[in-house]
Amino acid sequence: MAQVDLSRIEVREANELIRKCGEDGENVDVLNPDARHHIGVGLTSPITVRVHGSAGYFCAGLTDGARFEVENNAGWGLADNIYNGTVVVGGNAGAIAGVAIRGAEVVIKGNMGSRAGQVMKAGTLLCCGNANFMAGYMMYGGRIIILGDSGERIGEDMSAGDIYVAGNVQSLGSDAELTDLPADELDDIRTFLDTHKIPFRGTFQKVQNAGQKLRYGSAEPQVRSIPFFSFSGKTDYWNSKVQEDVYIKSQIGRYRIRGYGGARVLPHMTDLAFRKTIRPDLADADIAKQVEMETEIGGINGANPLKLSMPVMVAPMSYGALSASTKRAIGLASTLSGIAENTGEGGMSNAQRDAAEQLIFQCLGGRLGWNIHDMKRADGLEIYISQGAKPGLGGQLMAKKVTPELAAIRGIPAGIDLRSPSRHPDILGADDLVIKVQEFREATGYKLPVSVKLGAGRVRDDIKIATKDEFDFVELDGMQGSTGAGSAEVLEYVGIPTLAAIIEAIDALEEIEARDKIQIVLMGGFRDGIDAVKSLCLGADAVAFGTAAIVAGGCIACMQCHIGQCVTGIATQDPEHEARYKPDLESQNIHRFFESVRWQMAAITQGLGYTDVRQLSRDDLVALTPEAAAITGLPYEPEHRDETEAFAIKAS
Amino acid sequence: MCGIAGIMYKETGDGRNTSTGQALIDMLDGCQHRGPDSTGFALYGDMQPGHLKLRFFVGSGSEAEKAVARIKQILSDHSATIEEDEIIGNNYRAVVEFSGNLQKLSYDLEHAAKVISIGSSLEIVKDIGGAHDVDATYHVHNFSGTHGLGHVRLATESDVKPEAAHPFWATGFADIAIVHNGQITNYWKMRRRLQQRGFEFNTDNDSELIAVYLADKLQQGVKLEEALKTSIDDLDGTFSFLVSTKEEIGYAKDRLAVKPMVMYETDDMIAIASEEVSLNKLFPGQALNTMEPAPGTFRTWHR
Numbered sequence: 001m002a003q004v005d006l007s008r009i010e011v012r013e014a015n016e017l018i019r020k021c022g023e024d025g026e027n028v029d030v031l032n033p034d035a036r037h038h039i040g041v042g043l044t045s046p047i048t049v050r051v052h053g054s055a056g057y058f059c060a061g062l063t064d065g066a067r068f069e070v071e072n073n074a075g076w077g078l079a080d081n082i083y084n085g086t087v088v089v090g091g092n093a094g095a096i097a098g099v100a101i102r103g104a105e106v107v108i109k110g111n112m113g114s115r116a117g118q119v120m121k122a123g124t125l126l127c128c129g130n131a132n133f134m135a136g137y138m139m140y141g142g143r144i145i146i147l148g149d150s151g152e153r154i155g156e157d158m159s160a161g162d163i164y165v166a167g168n169v170q171s172l173g174s175d176a177e178l179t180d181l182p183a184d185e186l187d188d189i190r191t192f193l194d195t196h197k198i199p200f201r202g203t204f205q206k207v208q209n210a211g212q213k214l215r216y217g218s219a220e221p222q223v224r225s226i227p228f229f230s231f232s233g234k235t236d237y238w239n240s241k242v243q244e245d246v247y248i249k250s251q252i253g254r255y256r257i258r259g260y261g262g263a264r265v266l267p268h269m270t271d272l273a274f275r276k277t278i279r280p281d282l283a284d285a286d287i288a289k290q291v292e293m294e295t296e297i298g299g300i301n302g303a304n305p306l307k308l309s310m311p312v313m314v315a316p317m318s319y320g321a322l323s324a325s326t327k328r329a330i331g332l333a334s335t336l337s338g339i340a341e342n343t344g345e346g347g348m349s350n351a352q353r354d355a356a357e358q359l360i361f362q363c364l365g366g367r368l369g370w371n372i373h374d375m376k377r378a379d380g381l382e383i384y385i386s387q388g389a390k391p392g393l394g395g396q397l398m399a400k401k402v403t404p405e406l407a408a409i410r411g412i413p414a415g416i417d418l419r420s421p422s423r424h425p426d427i428l429g430a431d432d433l434v435i436k437v438q439e440f441r442e443a444t445g446y447k448l449p450v451s452v453k454l455g456a457g458r459v460r461d462d463i464k465i466a467t468k469d470e471f472d473f474v475e476l477d478g479m480q481g482s483t484g485a486g487s488a489e490v491l492e493y494v495g496i497p498t499l500a501a502i503i504e505a506i507d508a509l510e511e512i513e514a515r516d517k518i519q520i521v522l523m524g525g526f527r528d529g530i531d532a533v534k535s536l537c538l539g540a541d542a543v544a545f546g547t548a549a550i551v552a553g554g555c556i557a558c559m560q561c562h563i564g565q566c567v568t569g570i571a572t573q574d575p576e577h578e579a580r581y582k583p584d585l586e587s588q589n590i591h592r593f594f595e596s597v598r599w600q601m602a603a604i605t606q607g608l609g610y611t612d613v614r615q616l617s618r619d620d621l622v623a624l625t626p627e628a629a630a631i632t633g634l635p636y637e638p639e640h641r642d643e644t645e646a647f648a649i650k651a652s
Numbered sequence: 653m654c655g656i657a658g659i660m661y662k663e664t665g666d667g668r669n670t671s672t673g674q675a676l677i678d679m680l681d682g683c684q685h686r687g688p689d690s691t692g693f694a695l696y697g698d699m700q701p702g703h704l705k706l707r708f709f710v711g712s713g714s715e716a717e718k719a720v721a722r723i724k725q726i727l728s729d730h731s732a733t734i735e736e737d738e739i740i741g742n743n744y745r746a747v748v749e750f751s752g753n754l755q756k757l758s759y760d761l762e763h764a765a766k767v768i769s770i771g772s773s774l775e776i777v778k779d780i781g782g783a784h785d786v787d788a789t790y791h792v793h794n795f796s797g798t799h800g801l802g803h804v805r806l807a808t809e810s811d812v813k814p815e816a817a818h819p820f821w822a823t824g825f826a827d828i829a830i831v832h833n834g835q836i837t838n839y840w841k842m843r844r845r846l847q848q849r850g851f852e853f854n855t856d857n858d859s860e861l862i863a864v865y866l867a868d869k870l871q872q873g874v875k876l877e878e879a880l881k882t883s884i885d886d887l888d889g890t891f892s893f894l895v896s897t898k899e900e901i902g903y904a905k906d907r908l909a910v911k912p913m914v915m916y917e918t919d920d921m922i923a924i925a926s927e928e929v930s931l932n933k934l935f936p937g938q939a940l941n942t943m944e945p946a947p948g949t950f951r952t953w954h955r
Contacts (some may be wrong), residue, residue, distance in 0.1 A: 032936065091939070132909065132947065434806075435685065
């Protein structure tokens with residue numbers, strides 16, 4: 001039996017010792033915990049950890065297989081995302097006890113705080129006292145047993161799982177209902193209580209999902225395909241896009257959900273030009289070798305950085321929105337081009353991990369597919385706050401795509417119209433966020449970069465918060481970004497254009513003298529190396545491509561990603577459709593696209609008279625429109641337009 | 653976006669009330685991760701009848717001299733006699749004898765300088781940096797007294813300036829201070845309502861609104877407990893806040909329970925903080941029987 005004394009050492013050192021004990025199969029006593037955060041986080045060995053006192057936030061979080069015994073109280077987020085194992089708390093637990101658990105037995109002898117069991121997927125959460133407000137909020141599975149009173153709005157928007165309340169059910173949440181308790185379920189509960197030596201012989205009321213909100217009342221119809229390029233960019237008052245919108249609304253009687261980004265014309269990188277005339281026709285064929293482009297992202301706070309052969313990444317896109325084959329093709333292409341790929345929401349598949357040499361693992365509010373084992377095999381961790389296409393909103397994955405395989409990796413019921421939560425259970429402000437970031441670093445031994453994905457909305461404030469919360473980099477996503485499914489009104493009208501986002505971000509960082517304290521990866525509607533170079537000129541450290549990579553890999557831009565019957569096999573989970581997709585072939589296409597980006601970036605950088613992409617600056621740009629000039633503060637020089645057009649012809 | 657702390661030693665206690673400043677420093681040190689930008693304290697000390705304690709941000713050098721001259725002129729105009737005064741850090745502190753209209757004096761002073769606090773008992777100390785940084789400049793650990801509040805701030809929507817730090821004084825009302833964690837989303841609407849009735853605001857910080865809102869109620873003769881109750885209905889957004897007056901301390905928490913708060917009460921004292929780790933700083937090595945207030949609740953303690 002080993003001892004760690006938190007009055008003598010920091011939690012970080014203690015956790016390293018606990019993990020070491022885990023490897024040696026030795027149990028651990030934690031002395032003088034004094035409610036410190038992150039005790040035991042990331043432990044994946046079957047040992048017992050006894051906390052002699054109170055634990056702070058995220059005790060036993062992101063663990064698998066261990067037993068934790070906390071003598072007194074536990075703070076917020078007890079047993080966060082635990083897989084297997086047992087956690088017993090002698091006193092009370094704070095808010096969101098049992099958040100996002102994927103299994104395990106969590107026993108709280110006292111009361112538990114608000115929103116207990118939020119987005120939990122499996123396992124048992126037992127509270128021997130009273131629960132507070134909204135227990136079982138958005139839960140997807142597992143069971144919550146409450147021996148005391150329920151608190152208000154129990155089972156709010158739960159999709160599945162069972163809640164049993166022995167005391168008074170104060171009020172039911174949205175889409176929750178009371179039912180009779182089947183005898184076998186009572187037997188199961190009693191067996192569980194006996195196992196944990198809880199002497200309780202009363203009976204229970206059962207709360208379950210009422211089934212009113214699991215599916216949209218009407219499905220999106222599949223319609224004649226209007227490709228994105230004819231759909232967008234038109235200023236006509238009535239056009240084929242408007243016609244399609246009206247038609248679809250006439251069928252479904254509600255707001256429309258569709259794939260791709262907004263179709264409105266917004267100020268963008270095309271409204272800027274290079275100040276100097278560039279002659280790409282004079283560039284060498286092997287110019288990419290002559291310009292320094294290698295870029296490290298994520299190492300500024302001491303983590304192992306991503307090593308990019310050029311300042312380019314793949315934008316986060318999920319297995320779910322996209323087929324496994326597509327994710328594999330993108331992963332392979334990222335490896336061939338020496339850049340980083342990103343899981344997006346919905347977990348990491350083996351195929352994805354094997355294909356991509358450098359892979360960022362993204363964590364969203366629903367914690368769908370988030371787990372300690374994949375965190376440990378990732379090359380970077382990313383907290384998604386929002387995305388440019390629909391800032392502030394959760395995602396939709398329509399039932400057609402929620403197959404049993406996909407549901408298993410996400411830990412949710414199959415066949416529901418999945419609405420991902422718009423916010424994280426344990427990130428309700430910058431102050432909670434800093435504790436969350438710390439948890440990820442503790443769980444992975446401070447080795448991995450931790451980034452944040454921000455949809456451009458309140459950029460000035462958000463980027464300052466990201467810096468203060470010590471993220472290593474931010475993936476900043478402008479309004480021109482796309483999505484697999486979003487409400488059409490939001491895609492068109494919510495957000496800040498990519499061009500304005502980067503300007504605000506740089507301004508904000510200069511205001512607090514922190515430009516060197518965080519790196520920025522800019523994305524949102526980039527099509528080529530020209531957009532990329534302009535972004536670097538404006539101050540981004542790297543850029544990311546999403547839609548362009550998909551199009552390079554065979555997407556026909558029909559915008560029906562949400563339907564789930566993608567004819568190219570990209571945005572589908574249907575094996576018949578997916579069979580059309582040839583990942584090995586498409587990975588070569590995507591790779592060649594990224595190589596064209598590399599060539600363009602090198603040619604322009606050299607054309608501007610530099611040998612390294614880090615020499616690019618604002619001074620290399622002018623604005624072609626009054627709007628772009630107003631947004632960027634660059635000189636308005638529309639006469640450069642002709643040269644830009646000539647360049648486009650020569651470069652193509 | 654912050655961490656908050658409050659402590660009151662009860663009259664029945666064992667006389668440990670000499671350590672309020674140090675207790676708050678320890679509690680804030682425990683939750684400094686919640687707010688690295690600035691730290692502040694509201695401290696309630698001894699009162700002398702007919703006297704007010706004033707604190708101002710005056711900066712340094714000639715800027716400070718000019719500010720102090722303006723303050724002295726206003727005090728003189730209002731027949732307030734300076735009994736003692738000093739410059740500490742970037743503060744000017746004065747104790748004055750005064751018997752006129754306090755709200756009028758406060759507003760006039762505010763137009764001339766940056767007022768931090770005015771009270772017969774209350775003094776607010778706040779500046780950028782951590783709890784120990786602020787203590788090093790202002791010697792907070794020397795403050796004795798019966799009760800006090802503390803705050804660590806992570807600036808999000810307003811600037812990192814000393815005057816945007818908490819605690820907030822209820823501008824125009826002596827001895828009322830608040831610390832707040834959260835965001836009041838109907839700030840401008842509520843502020844306009846109070847402004848239409850003649851109240852002035854020193855900052856654009858939503859937390860100042862809570863202080864003025866409560867002070868207005870108290871001035872109308874409403875009990876603090878009742879004012880906290882109505883605040884839960886009237887204020888929209890996320891909040892856990894603490895309020896203190898000359899003889900009371902209280903809390904209110906929003907209905908969605910978005911912001912944390914834990915309390916620990918004994919026969920001697922009541923301590924409230926964002927996180928239990930702050931409470932354990934007062935009682936190292938002990939397992940405390942703490943309690944998390946329910947959503948939409950409020951409570952006061954009286955000395």
